[in-house]
Amino acid sequence: DAGITQSPRYKITETGRQVTLMCHQTWSHSYMFWYRQDLGHGLRLIYYSAAADITDKGEVPDGYVVSRSKTENFPLTLESATRSQTSVYFCASSENIAANEQFFGPGTRLTVL
Amino acid sequence: KQEVTQIPAALSVPEGENLVLNCSFTDSAIYNLQWFRQDPGKGLTSLLLIQSSQREQTSGRLNASLDKSSGRSTLYIAASQPGDSATYLCAVRSGMGTSGSARQLTFGSGTQLTVLP
Numbered sequence: 754d755a756g757i758t759q760s761p762r763y764k765i766t767e768t769g770r771q772v773t774l775m776c777h778q779t780w781s782h783s784y785m786f787w788y789r790q791d792l793g794h795g796l797r798l799i800y801y802s803a804a805a806d807i808t809d810k811g812e813v814p815d816g817y818v819v820s821r822s823k824t825e826n827f828p829l830t831l832e833s834a835t836r837s838q839t840s841v842y843f844c845a846s847s848e849n850i851a852a853n854e855q856f857f858g859p860g861t862r863l864t865v866l
Numbered sequence: 867k868q869e870v871t872q873i874p875a876a877l878s879v880p881e882g883e884n885l886v887l888n889c890s891f892t893d894s895a896i897y898n899l900q901w902f903r904q905d906p907g908k909g910l911t912s913l914l915l916i917q918s919s920q921r922e923q924t925s926g927r928l929n930a931s932l933d934k935s936s937g938r939s940t941l942y943i944a945a946s947q948p949g950d951s952a953t954y955l956c957a958v959r960s961g962m963g964t965s966g967s968a969r970q971l972t973f974g975s976g977t978q979l980t981v982l983p
Binding site: 786793794795796797798801811812843845853854855856857858859860 | 900902907908909910911912915955957970971973974975976
């Protein structure tokens, strides 16, 4: 399917476990982004990537790790999940950082017990 | 640091009414502004993108305006329908600096719109 997909859509895990959220886009967009959405905070940028093997921190990167070995994939890993990381996570992509729109995936709802 | 505010947080209108959603931002040095729609439990759908050099953009019953100097944007929805019920998010891409992070999207908290049949 064309577009941007995320998996899993729902995940429940326990404190201290490692969790990886997957994001895949079929447009060959250069830029990819990870956001978290929380009540009272809106969407906040965690990490972004300008191209394969190029990543940079956003507003709230602590506790998260990203990689981008292929243009189409941008996985987000929580190395040791904490309750404060319970959130809805959105992946997005954009053709470039300048004039173009960002397109969002459907989101992953993560609960850390 | 750019801050984006959307007022009101929630709005309920009868079907057929024209309505305006407001978005304000603190730093007028923006690259562009994007309006999104989010349905419950779903992702964000891009509605309109306004570049900093533009004053407005239109798509169907939607019209978005941008006044950079005053730090404001409005989303006008004509002849509202129950299917328009959703949360509307405004996001600003700041234009200053060479660092990529300086040109990321900053989101408002959204306006939750309910259109009553």
